[in-house]
Amino acid sequence: MSERNSDPEKKYEPALDAALERAGDRLEEIHREIESATGLLEELAATPSPERPERIRTEVRFHALKLCDLLLKRSRESWFRDPARAVELARLAVEIADWLDAGYYGESLVEDERAIAWAHLGNAYRIASDLRSAEEAFLRAQEHHKRAGEDALTGAQILSFMASLRSSQTRFTEAVDLLDRAILVYREARDRHLEGRALIKKGLALGYSGNLKKAISLVLNGLSKINMFEEPGLVVSARHNLIGFLNESGRHEEAMHALDETRSLYLTLGEQTHLIRLRWLEGRIARDLGRLDQAETALREARDGFIERGIGFDAARVSLDLATIYLRQGRTAELKRLATEMVPVFESRDVHQEALAALLLFRQAADAEEVTLGLLERISDYLQLARRNPELRFRAEE
Amino acid sequence: MNMPSSSEPTRADLRRLVDRLKPKIARLFARHGVTGKESERRVAAALIRLSYQWDRVRDREKWLLTELQDALSLRQEKTSKEPRDE
Numbered sequence: 001m002s003e004r005n006s007d008p009e010k011k012y013e014p015a016l017d018a019a020l021e022r023a024g025d026r027l028e029e030i031h032r033e034i035e036s037a038t039g040l041l042e043e044l045a046a047t048p049s050p051e052r053p054e055r056i057r058t059e060v061r062f063h064a065l066k067l068c069d070l071l072l073k074r075s076r077e078s079w080f081r082d083p084a085r086a087v088e089l090a091r092l093a094v095e096i097a098d099w100l101d102a103g104y105y106g107e108s109l110v111e112d113e114r115a116i117a118w119a120h121l122g123n124a125y126r127i128a129s130d131l132r133s134a135e136e137a138f139l140r141a142q143e144h145h146k147r148a149g150e151d152a153l154t155g156a157q158i159l160s161f162m163a164s165l166r167s168s169q170t171r172f173t174e175a176v177d178l179l180d181r182a183i184l185v186y187r188e189a190r191d192r193h194l195e196g197r198a199l200i201k202k203g204l205a206l207g208y209s210g211n212l213k214k215a216i217s218l219v220l221n222g223l224s225k226i227n228m229f230e231e232p233g234l235v236v237s238a239r240h241n242l243i244g245f246l247n248e249s250g251r252h253e254e255a256m257h258a259l260d261e262t263r264s265l266y267l268t269l270g271e272q273t274h275l276i277r278l279r280w281l282e283g284r285i286a287r288d289l290g291r292l293d294q295a296e297t298a299l300r301e302a303r304d305g306f307i308e309r310g311i312g313f314d315a316a317r318v319s320l321d322l323a324t325i326y327l328r329q330g331r332t333a334e335l336k337r338l339a340t341e342m343v344p345v346f347e348s349r350d351v352h353q354e355a356l357a358a359l360l361l362f363r364q365a366a367d368a369e370e371v372t373l374g375l376l377e378r379i380s381d382y383l384q385l386a387r388r389n390p391e392l393r394f395r396a397e398e
Numbered sequence: 399m400n401m402p403s404s405s406e407p408t409r410a411d412l413r414r415l416v417d418r419l420k421p422k423i424a425r426l427f428a429r430h431g432v433t434g435k436e437s438e439r440r441v442a443a444a445l446i447r448l449s450y451q452w453d454r455v456r457d458r459e460k461w462l463l464t465e466l467q468d469a470l471s472l473r474q475e476k477t478s479k480e481p482r483d484e
Contacts, residue, residue: 008424015438016416016423022438023445024409030449031406065450109447149468153454153461190457 033066040067041074044092056095063099065113071096072120083128090121111148115141115158123161126168129352129388134165156185160198163205168388172209176202196225200238207241208385212249216242236265236274243281252288259285276305280318292325299325312351313387316342316359320380323362327371339366355386358394405453412445419459423466430470440469 040062047055056062075089097117100110122137141158148154159182166175179202186195199222207215219242228235239262247255259281266278283298299322306315319342326335339362346359358379365371379394386392407415416423427437444465448458455461 008428009421012424012427012434012437013420015434016420016441018438019441019445020409020412020416022442023412023449026446027406027409027412027449034406105450106443106447109450112451149472152464189455189460193456 030066033064036061037064037067037070040064041070049088052092053095056092056099062096063101064096065100065105065109068093068096068100068113068117072117075120075124079124079127083124086124087121087128087130090117090124093117094121107147108149108151111144112151112154115144115148115154118144119154119158119161123164126161126165126388129390131165131168131389131391138162138165152185153189153191156182156189156194156198159185160201163201167201167205167208170208170385170389170392172205175205179205192225193227193230196222197231197234198222199225200234200241203238204241207245212245216245216249219245232265232269233271236262236269239265240274240277240281243285247281247285247288252285256285256289272305273309273311276302276309277314279305280314280321283318284321287321287325292329296322296325307345312346313355313383316346316351316355317380317383320362320376320383323366323371324373324376327373327376332369335371336366336369339363339371352386352390354390354393355383358382358386361394407449407452412449415458415462416441416445419462422463426463426466426470430474432470440466444469 044052044055044062071089071093075086075093078086078089094114094117097110097114100113102110105113118137118141122134122141125131125134125137138158138161145151145154145158159178163175163178163182166172166178179198183195183198183202186192186198199218201222203215203218203222206218219238223235223238223242226234226238239258243255243258243262246252246258259278263278266274279298280302283295283302286292286298287295299318303315303318303322306312306318319338323335323338326332326338342359343356343363346356351359362371362375362379365375382392382394386394423437423441432440444462447465448455448462452458
């Protein structure tokens, strides 16, 4: 037996060198694709919406995987700032993914890109409260994922997005199951950051379903794994929810302490909506600690901030928190005025009909002087869940 | 020419990756009786795919090995399913 045959490393060495050469040549093309993607995206953005699909279909230079990636990145950046734009960008990515040349990129890479693009579109629909379209988009994502050969990381990303949809649909148990599967994949792939993010999402799903103790422990575990420089926004939002869960569990002092520790992070990130949410949380904790004057000031500021930015659901929920203070202090006239003011303000905001009906119920109860803390809590909990699920019905009685 | 961004690898990145995995890849191919030509095609395809998804994959060594292992398992499955002349 020759030395070459007995030593596999030596036997395959020339083939591996040749493979590296071929892949290396392709790097230059990838680099060119990355460089041209921004310009192509600007061109598409300058094209009127109805003409874009035709341009994408007929102009081969738009059939580029890195342009698709860039559109998905921009879509992600718009998720919470401008959900309609996030949908539009993800739709364009889906269009482009449809036209990618499998002969050039390889069948499985193209199918994988299509799966990722559809998954992003699904998540953008979910954030824009179009849950049915989200469901359909995820079905398409899964079809392409299967055709691609089921890349584990893509699969985990689809699972994670689908878990958010299940949470929006208040199907928390299913959300947790999906996240458990995603967590296993990330752990196996030794991706601590994504594992941490999935743990936090699982914690939130459990927290929203009322399992606060488990939620707190999962969010803490998730926070210990994520890279805060990579996603500082995730850290703030995880800490924010953690503090909320601590407060809801009756650990008010601990919540206030954690909030003080997180304050500098809110300020560093400097996002206006984060600062309004910080004020809201301060108000709730102060209220639960019995510091009602301090709570009222904070809640009023938060409510005005949300109204100013047209964030109707949160403005409504802060108003309900404010109502709990008036109720405790027996300030019936102010409670009635608050309830009367709420409905016309929210009629013109992003609050859907079913949620508006819940607010009308609050006004009727205030008029009849029959508001209870239980009713305020039920409406507030309902609004939190109904925000992304317009089909969710409010039940006045437990 | 601009320096490549961190979202794409350099030739040296790919070389380092393959050098580290060379013994494992070679053993894998030897076990499956893969020819030199086929191994070149499979590794090049996997490296190109990885290059496009460079920023998505954290443990690239593991990803590359799994990609090659999965492709070879699929190939074996296909071979064993093909009808044989009795």
